[in-house]
Amino acid sequence: MFLRLILGWMIAACSSITGYAADFYNGKVITIVVGFTPGGTYDQIARFYARNLPRFLPGHPTVVVQNMPGAGSLVATAHLANAAARDGSVLGIIGGGSALEPLLGNQQARYDARNFGWIGGKSGDHFMCTISSRSPAKTIDDAKVREIIVGSTGPGSRTMSFPIALNQLLGTKFKVVTGYPGGNEVSMALEKGEVEGYCGWAISSIRQRSPQWITEGRIRFLTQFALSKHKDFPDLPLAMDLPPTEAGRRAVEFISADSVNAWPLITPPGLPADRISILRSAFDAMLRDPLVIAEGEKEGLDIDPISGGELEKVINHLYTTPKDVLSIVQELSKAR
Numbered sequence: 001m002f003l004r005l006i007l008g009w010m011i012a013a014c015s016s017i018t019g020y021a022a023d024f025y026n027g028k029v030i031t032i033v034v035g036f037t038p039g040g041t042y043d044q045i046a047r048f049y050a051r052n053l054p055r056f057l058p059g060h061p062t063v064v065v066q067n068m069p070g071a072g073s074l075v076a077t078a079h080l081a082n083a084a085a086r087d088g089s090v091l092g093i094i095g096g097g098s099a100l101e102p103l104l105g106n107q108q109a110r111y112d113a114r115n116f117g118w119i120g121g122k123s124g125d126h127f128m129c130t131i132s133s134r135s136p137a138k139t140i141d142d143a144k145v146r147e148i149i150v151g152s153t154g155p156g157s158r159t160m161s162f163p164i165a166l167n168q169l170l171g172t173k174f175k176v177v178t179g180y181p182g183g184n185e186v187s188m189a190l191e192k193g194e195v196e197g198y199c200g201w202a203i204s205s206i207r208q209r210s211p212q213w214i215t216e217g218r219i220r221f222l223t224q225f226a227l228s229k230h231k232d233f234p235d236l237p238l239a240m241d242l243p244p245t246e247a248g249r250r251a252v253e254f255i256s257a258d259s260v261n262a263w264p265l266i267t268p269p270g271l272p273a274d275r276i277s278i279l280r281s282a283f284d285a286m287l288r289d290p291l292v293i294a295e296g297e298k299e300g301l302d303i304d305p306i307s308g309g310e311l312e313k314v315i316n317h318l319y320t321t322p323k324d325v326l327s328i329v330q331e332l333s334k335a336r
Contacts, residue, residue: 024088024275026059031093032265033066033080035073036153037182041205043067045122045263046093050302052292056282069181072157073098076106081111084268088275091119092268096261097158099315100254103326104333106155114319117267117276118311122296123304125204125262126161127158127225129166129239131197132190133218140222140242143172150197151186155333158200159186162225162239162254165332166199169243169252174199184209190219197222202262203230208300225252226259227234251328254321261311280308 017209032050036304068076073095085171099116101109129140131150137143143166152159155178163174166328177195180186187210189195199222206213213219224230240252261284265283267276286292287305296303321329 020295023059025057025061025278028059028061028089029217030054030057030061030063030088031066031090032063033068033076033084033090035068035076035094035098037068037069037184038067040182040184041202041209042073042093042095042182042209042263043299044299048296048299049265049286052286052289053282054276054296056285056289058278058282061209071108071155072153072160074101074106077101078108078110080116080268081198082264083204085241086268086270088267088271088279090268091279092266094264094266095157096258096264097161097255099261099264100258100318101155101236103319103321103329105330106333108155111269112319114289114312115269116315117269117271117279118308118315119265119267119276119279120287120308121261121263121265121306121311122287123204123263123302124260125202125226125302125305126230126233127162127200127202127256127259127262128206129162129197129199129222129225130201130206130213130219130237131222132193133220134193135196135220137196137222138220140166140170140172142236143222144170144292145173147173147175147195149175150178150199151180151189151195152176152178152200153180153182158197158255158258159183159224161200161332163197163199165252165255166239166242168332169245169248185215200225203233204302208302211300225256227253227256247328250325251332254318254325254329255332257314260306260314264311276308283308 032046034046046065077094077098080092099113166172182327
C-alpha cells in the first residue's frame with residue numbers, strides 16, 4: 001500500500017512538472033534566430049517552421065523569425081550561447097559547421113556546442129564543391145593547376161573550411177573571397193561572374209533555390225562533402241577519399257560530419273530537460289504530419305527528419321575526436 005502511494009505521488013509530481021512546462025508556451029511569442037540573411041534556404045526553413053511548429057506545441061504560441069547574419073552564422077551562434085533567453089522562448093537555426101568552431105580554436109566561438117539543446121533537423125545533406133560551367137576547369141585535378149575564385153560567408157562556414165581543406169590537403173588553388181552575408185548572395189555572385197565557384201553548396205539548396213543551375217548545365221560538380229555518396233551522384237568523389245594520407249582523409253571526414261547536422265534547430269544552453277522534451281516531441285510530430293510534408297514538397301524542401309537525439313550524439317562524438325586528427329583540422333583553420 002505504501003509503495004503504491006509513493007508511486008502515485010511520483011506520477012502526480014511528474015505530471016505536474018510536465019504540465020507546468022507545457023503551460024509555459026500559452027500566449028508566448030517564440031523567436032527563431034537565423035544565422036543568415038533573408039531569402040536563402042536557412043531563412044526559408046525558419047519561416048517554414050514558424051508557420052507550422054505552433055500547431056504542435058502546447059498552447060500554440062506565435063513563432064516569429066529574426067535574421068542575425070554574420071561570419072557563417074557564428075554571430076547568431078554566439079548570441080544563442082551567451083545572450084539569448086534560456087527558457088524556451090528563443091530557438092536558433094545555424095550552420096552546422098559553427099558547432100565545430102570551438103574545437104578549431106576560433107576565439108570568437110566562446111561556447112561548447114554540447115551544451116546547446118539539439119531539437120532536430122529537417123534532413124541531412126550533401127555539400128557540393130561547384131564551379132561555373134564558364135570556367136576552364138572541369139575536375140578537381142584542374143583546380144590544382146589554376147586558381148579558382150570561390151565565394152564565402154566567412155570563418156565558421158562550410159564555404160570557407162571546405163575549400164581551405166582542399167587547398168591544404170590536396171594542393172588545390174581555390175582563392176576564397178569572404179564577406180558575403182549568406183549563401184543566397186554567394187549564388188548571386190556566381191551568376192554575375194564575380195566568383196567562379198561555390199564550394200559548400202548543399203544539393204538540396206541548389207535543387208530548391210536554383211534548379212536551373214543543374215538542368216541547364218550551368219555548374220560542374222568537383223567533389224561532395226558527406227559521409228556517403230549522394231544516390232544521384234555515385235561517380236562524384238567524396239572529398240574525404242581524396243587526400244593522399246590517412247590522417248588527411250580522417251581530417252576531411254571530421255569536417256564532412258557537418259553533413260549530418262546540416263540544418264539544425266537548437267536552443268540556448270541550460271534549457272530545462274522537460275522543455276527540451278516538449279520541443280523535440282513537437283518538432284518530430286511536425287515533420288511527420290502529412291500536411292506539413294506536402295507543404296515542404298511544394299516548397300522544394302527535402303524532408304527526411306533527423307532527431308535531436310541523433311544530432312546530439314554526432315556533436316558529442318565530434319568532441320571526442322583524437323588529438324592527432326584534431327591538430328590537422330586546427331592547422332587547416334589557421335590557413336583561413
